[in-house]
Amino acid sequence: MNKGTSLNNDASENMRRSDEPIWWGLFSAGGVCFAVFVPAAILFIALLIPAGIVGPDALRFERAHSMVFSLPGLIFIGMVICLPLFHAAHRIRHGLHDLKLGTEHLNKVATYGGAALLSVLALVGFAIGIL
Amino acid sequence: MTTKRLSIQRYLPEQGNNTPYWQDFDIPFDDSTSVLDALNYVKEELDGSLSYRWSCRMAICGSCGVMVNNTPKLGCQSFLRDYEGPVKIAPLAHFPVEKDLIIDMGLFLDHLAAVQPYLINDSRLINDSEEGTETFKQTPAQMEKYKQFAGCINCGLCYSACPQFGLNPEFLGPAALTLAHRYNLDSRDQGKKQRMPQMNREEGVWSCTFVGFCSEVCPKNVDPAAAVNQGKVESAKDMLIGIFKG
């Protein structure tokens, strides 16, 4: 009955292994990317270039096209879009738990499902671009 | 001598009052007056009905934990001189309150027992040889690996600091997971295999979100948050090993 006290480490329901290592691994990898790569990406793509501090030619069509649809572009999509998406999904899921919103299962499906969907979208976009 | 206003949360169910209420006391104090001294003053001089736990007065026994202005503290280790304005004293958060400042630590003790926080080593159980009376040997370097996590005095402050334990009392919690990690790191111990299933659970290491407040309030600087999160690395490794072994 008392779940916390079962001293026999059997394979019963309350001793089930959590699948959290998978999500925590993605969260950690995404957290490193968010801390190390994303600041530079925001600074140039969303601040310096749109504000005109760095010349507008930096992101002119042909240049952006050849930069994104290349191997470095794929690495960029993985490190600056996909992994940070899973980092965000993990924090949003636990944040919902902290705020006592939703249910554990529903939150998991919505957050990780959303991150997976957007990641696939990014990779499909990349695939269309290089073909 | 100056006085300090103490607001103490009272709860006296045996008098038919099933809701807690605040009661104010003015306490004379100087630089050496601890919160525990103040509680003793209340009980001896002002209101003998006040109930609270205490013993050693020197941050060893771990029994005088209370919330001081919403932060878990050992009463003997906090001093009135450090607080501006009135001081609010309440029972440790996230535990059932039995009376006044007395909580029921049963859940915490259950969680401690669940991780088997003691040396598990069958090699010294053989009594028919001289080996059975030999002591364990350990180098200073081997001891260094777990020493930081061995300072726990089971005061429970980290459980009151942990919102994840507050949200889900089934979470094994900081102290229990820290002790599990402490024994897993001990070169004399062979019990890791028995402890990992508890740590691998959703309510094991994986309920922790590294809020980190447990480590802030720990009176012995054990850093339970670090231990729990090192436990996550161990649990992730354990899962990988399980996958490769099939």
Place this chain on the structure above:
Amino acid sequence: MAKRTSYFPELKRNWWLKHPYFKKYMAREATVLPLVFFLLCLLAGLYSLLQGAESWQGWLTFMQSPLVIAVNALAFIASLFHAWTFFQLFPRVMPLRAGGRTLPPNLMVLGQWFGVVVVMVLAAWIFMRGL
């Protein structure tokens, strides 16, 4: 045995407003919200890049609108705040040992910030070369 009469208040969803430490924790968790906005911007950029030069120009104009720049500026600050908290956690979760000693945590934090600076310089070179 006497009837149990314990008092056990439930943790309310606004628990994190009761202590400055918890507010800082929630701020750390909330850093992912402006991050998600920036990631959606990038995804929109990827697909406008696929649709040709005109659509790409439209995205560049969208990125220049003051509100978008404001939210992305918030995302930039959030990424640095995240980095500041994340780098401090790393030496505690994975203490690195060299020559039988644990590396000093401050050195590990400094090393990670050095990584951020290197990425910034690299990004500057990528975006500004040939301009």
